[in-house]
Structure formats: C-alpha cells, structure tokens
Amino acid sequence: MSTDLNLAKELFSRYEVYKEAALTHRRFKHIDILPLINKLKEASVFTVTQAGSSEQGREIYLFKLGAGSIKAFLWSQMHGDESTATMALFDIFNFFAANDKFDDFKKNILDRLTIYIIPMLNPDGAELFQRRNFYDIDINRDAIKQQSAEGRILKSVFDSIKPDFGFNLHDQNGRYSVGQTSSVAAISVLAPAFNHAKEINPVRERAMKLIGSINDALSCFVPGNIAKYSDEFEPRAFGDNFQKWGMSAVLIESGGMKNDPEKQYLRKLNFTAILSAFGSIASSSYEDTSLSVYEQIPFNDKLIYNTVLRNLKLKTNGGYILIDIAFNINEVNSGGNSAYYGSGSIEEIGDLSGFYGIEDLDLSGMEIAPGRVYPNSLSSEEEIENLKFNELYSEGYIFISLNDSLAKAFEGKYTKYPINIILTSDPKQFITPIKTENRPDFVIKQGDIVKYVCINGYLCNITEHIGGIRNGAIVR
Ligand SMILES: [Zn+2]
Known part of the structure; x- marks a missing residue:
C-alpha cells in the first residue's frame, strides 16, 4: 500500500x-x-x-x-x-x-x-x-x-x-x-x-x-x-x-x-x-x-451551489428580514468557436443551513439591495471602455444604458464588459427584483458603503478587489 x-x-x-x-x-x-x-x-x-x-x-x-x-x-x-x-x-x-x-x-x-x-x-x-x-x-x-x-x-x-x-x-x-x-x-x-x-x-x-x-x-x-x-x-x-x-x-x-x-x-x-x-x-x-x-x-x-451568502438583511414593507441566498452560474456555448459565457441564476432564498457554497460567506450585519442604473446613457464603445467600473460599483451602479445607435451593436445575451447592459426603453425605471430564477444582480452594503457587487452571479468584493466579472448580461 x-x-x-x-x-x-x-x-x-x-x-x-x-x-x-x-x-x-x-x-x-x-x-x-x-x-x-x-x-x-x-x-x-x-x-x-x-x-x-x-x-x-x-x-x-x-x-x-x-x-x-x-x-x-x-x-x-x-x-x-x-x-x-x-x-x-x-x-x-x-x-x-x-x-x-x-x-x-x-x-x-x-x-x-x-x-x-x-x-x-x-x-x-x-x-x-x-x-x-x-x-x-x-x-x-x-x-x-x-x-x-x-x-x-x-x-x-x-x-x-x-x-x-x-x-x-x-x-x-x-x-x-x-x-x-x-x-x-x-x-x-x-x-x-x-x-x-x-x-x-x-x-x-x-x-x-x-x-x-x-x-x-x-x-x-x-x-x-x-x-x-x-x-x-x-x-x-x-x-x-x-x-x-x-x-x-x-x-x-x-x-x-x-x-x-x-x-x-x-x-x-x-x-x-x-x-x-x-x-x-x-x-x-x-x-x-x-x-x-x-x-x-x-x-x-446535491448540497452545493456556486455561491452562498448568509445572514443578509433584506428590506421589506415592515422593516428588515434576514436571508441566506444561493446562486449558480451556468455556462452557455456562444457560437462555433470555443467561447462561452456565464449566465447567473438565483436558486434559493431563505434558510440555507445544510447547504454550502463553493464560495460561502457569512455577511452578518450587511444589507442586500437591488443595484442601480448609471444615469448617463452611453453613445460609443470607447465611452464604455473608459468607464471606471470600480467607481461605478462603489456608487451601486451595476447597469448601464446605451443610446439607440449604439444599442444596435449589442445583439446577443451577454457582454464582455463587467457590467450589465440595459436595452429597455425606459432604463431609469429598471430594477431586478431579488427573487429565485432571476439573475443575481444586486449590491451588498454595510451602512451606506457598498462592499460587494454581484453582476450576473459574479461576486466582486470592491474594497478588497477580490473576484472578477467574466461577463455581464444584456437585459431587454
Ligand atoms: Zn458523461
């Protein structure tokens, strides 16, 4: 032996x-x-x-x-x-x-x-x-x-x-x-x-x-x-x-x-x-x-998800409740080459004791909340490339919107940029509810400070620069 x-x-x-x-x-x-x-x-x-x-x-x-x-x-x-x-x-x-x-x-x-x-x-x-x-x-x-x-x-x-x-x-x-x-x-x-x-x-x-x-x-x-x-x-x-x-x-x-x-x-x-x-x-x-x-x-x-976040405060009509949230990222083939993109999905909300994340964090004291839409509509790829994403994240922005002429260039379901792109007619009113089967798009705050953003299921610790966002989603 x-x-x-x-x-x-x-x-x-x-x-x-x-x-x-x-x-x-x-x-x-x-x-x-x-x-x-x-x-x-x-x-x-x-x-x-x-x-x-x-x-x-x-x-x-x-x-x-x-x-x-x-x-x-x-x-x-x-x-x-x-x-x-x-x-x-x-x-x-x-x-x-x-x-x-x-x-x-x-x-x-x-x-x-x-x-x-x-x-x-x-x-x-x-x-x-x-x-x-x-x-x-x-x-x-x-x-x-x-x-x-x-x-x-x-x-x-x-x-x-x-x-x-x-x-x-x-x-x-x-x-x-x-x-x-x-x-x-x-x-x-x-x-x-x-x-x-x-x-x-x-x-x-x-x-x-x-x-x-x-x-x-x-x-x-x-x-x-x-x-x-x-x-x-x-x-x-x-x-x-x-x-x-x-x-x-x-x-x-x-x-x-x-x-x-x-x-x-x-x-x-x-x-x-x-x-x-x-x-x-x-x-x-x-x-x-x-x-x-x-x-x-x-x-x-089958007790494992890609990510489990625990003990988060979620605002309700009456105040706050405490939740755990579990989400996965699935790979989707994208065309005839070797490429793929990630597509996130919230799998479970509530008590996740007995279940585990490959990434598993206790975020007691922090609050989960929907992310915001960057107020300026962008009109060129150059403008997107010049965005300082970490600064946007720290303001809670996880969506950007495009003007009509640029929007035509964004066919498909994902973007290489580390942010979600909204192509709806009224982007300022846009919100992704934190619900099962929805995309995991949200921010996590301690008091007023944004600590994490989650974009299409990719979690990024923005103060410690841990985690990367492989691709955002195109939202219609
Ligand atoms: Zn097999």
Whole structure:
C-alpha cells in the first residue's frame, strides 16, 4: 500500500514534465488532437489504428501499448462536453513515449498489461461542446440498440479485445457534494451495477477493489473530495453492460474544484489515478485493498451551489428580514468557436443551513439591495471602455444604458464588459427584483458603503478587489 502511495506522489510531482502543452482548456476540438496523434504515431511504444469514424466523418483512433496478458480498455469523452480525461490521456501518452526514471515502472506495466485507449469517442459532440452525438443520441444510452456510429465503434472494439478492466472516463456537474458534507466532489468513482439488485460478483468486486486503490492513491491530494457516483443500474449504459459482459468496469467522473475553471488540477488527478491504477493492476496490489474502502466512499449529493451568502438583511414593507441566498452560474456555448459565457441564476432564498457554497460567506450585519442604473446613457464603445467600473460599483451602479445607435451593436445575451447592459426603453425605471430564477444582480452594503457587487452571479468584493466579472448580461 505505501509503495503505491509513494508512487502516486512521485507521478503527481513529476506531472508537469508530461503535461501536453497544446491542450490548455476544456473546449479543444478534434482538429486540435489530430497533430498530437500524428506525432505520437511515430513513438515505437504505440500502435495507432483508426477504429472508425463519427457520424460526421471524424476519425476515431485506438491506441495500443504493451504486450501483457491482462487487457485494459480506456475511452474518454463519449460525452462531447466532458473533456478532462482526454487531456489527461494525452499526458499519459507523453508519459509512455518518454524515456526516464519511470522506465522500470512502465516496463512492468507494459509486460503485464496490454492497454487499449480511445481518446475522444465523440468528436462531433466535442466540436459543439455538447453531451450528445451529431444526431442528438446520448451514446451512453446506446449500448444495446447500437444506433450511433460511436456506440457501435465502442462495442466492436470491446468485442474484439474482451478486456479484463475498463475505464469509462467522464465529467460530472461540478456542484456535487461528497455525501452530506460541504466538500465538493473533485473526483467521483463507481463500479457500475450489472443488475437492479446491485449484486456483487467477482468481476464487479475486482472493479471495487481497484477503485479502493485509486481512492487511496488520490486521497492525499484531495482528502475528503472523492465521492461515489449513483449506483442505480442503467440497462442502456455501456459501463453497466460491460460489467455484465465480464469486464471489471471503473467509472471516473471529473467534478469540480474551487479556482479550477478549466479543470487542469482535475486533469492532473486523472493522470495520477489512471497511472496508479495501471501500476496496481500490474502488481496485483489492488487485490489486497479491503472492499470496505470502496463501500465507505460517500455518494454524490446535491448540497452545493456556486455561491452562498448568509445572514443578509433584506428590506421589506415592515422593516428588515434576514436571508441566506444561493446562486449558480451556468455556462452557455456562444457560437462555433470555443467561447462561452456565464449566465447567473438565483436558486434559493431563505434558510440555507445544510447547504454550502463553493464560495460561502457569512455577511452578518450587511444589507442586500437591488443595484442601480448609471444615469448617463452611453453613445460609443470607447465611452464604455473608459468607464471606471470600480467607481461605478462603489456608487451601486451595476447597469448601464446605451443610446439607440449604439444599442444596435449589442445583439446577443451577454457582454464582455463587467457590467450589465440595459436595452429597455425606459432604463431609469429598471430594477431586478431579488427573487429565485432571476439573475443575481444586486449590491451588498454595510451602512451606506457598498462592499460587494454581484453582476450576473459574479461576486466582486470592491474594497478588497477580490473576484472578477467574466461577463455581464444584456437585459431587454
Ligand atoms: Zn458523461
């Protein structure tokens, strides 16, 4: 056990050497990985073949490495907007292509295992950064009916390999909690059930023990941030069926982490987890892991919001009441490039004990109030750019209005500027009520002094200059 842990620490500390520098954010496309695949084809450690093509004709590749009798099969990004593990797989390819002090570790793995890897099973979904394939089929509900080109590729590779172990690599919502705690689930794992009774046979038990060893390897980096995905049997899903068909299936879900919007830390955890797992399969050390390690990993729960603010005074007709407020920011794809914008939403108002924010602040003594509209209507982009936003915020201004000719230039739903833009006919009368499902647009004051502004769900401490506003909203 301790040698496995030391190895995980060493892999983790040497990670930067192998990190694929061409992949820097989550929204890369098929075209971005093609040159990497072409370069890796030249490394003698891999055999790279085309496993098939997506519905739109994008090549789906299969990497093979090692010559051992134990067969492991990994695939990533079957859901097109779940790309964290794909980044880690390219880091892992670089790891195996290098010659260095890990040579003995690699040789042991490649002598004992034959490893098959499909990076990016759903390139058409990745192109649009959407979950489903080109025909809007969820590939992970197509294990039986086999109506998606990508699902057929996955099944046919599985049939030809007959793997002993499989790694089904996904991303989950970044707001799951680890059980009933305030900790966000950075990584969630599962040995999927193969029937509704959730029975444990030797195939599933092997997966559970391997997950136990992965948990032990990761727990020193993210103590308390590892959870278990729901184990309800899904008869249409690949992991569940592969488990039924004799492969010990391990699901790894990359979740959320504070200050890791592009999931680069989670990518590093994937790198460490997968290589550690190869090591413990090669040495059989996972067999010594108690089943209780797996059983004691808490399930995902839904107690977390992006932001929770507590004990705020809210003015009412009769005086003041005290509220907690919870809000999220969801990402919305914006066009054919890699861009997205944030769209905030108030989720809950009232007593939020038992719920937690990734950002969670007790603001006792402060008052929440609607923000104001800057009184001067602006007539050019230059005028907007020259605004001293922090001075506006300190006056409680979180909306600006534009004159008619400039307004035409502001189509769409968001603005790159760190303020909301109002295009209504009577902006001076504009107000956003602080209510659930509305955008989180408000100010927080201590006495008469504005301490925070919240614009489209982005909270900014204006006296200490903490927090940034990625984008404002266009309000009609
Ligand atoms: Zn998924």
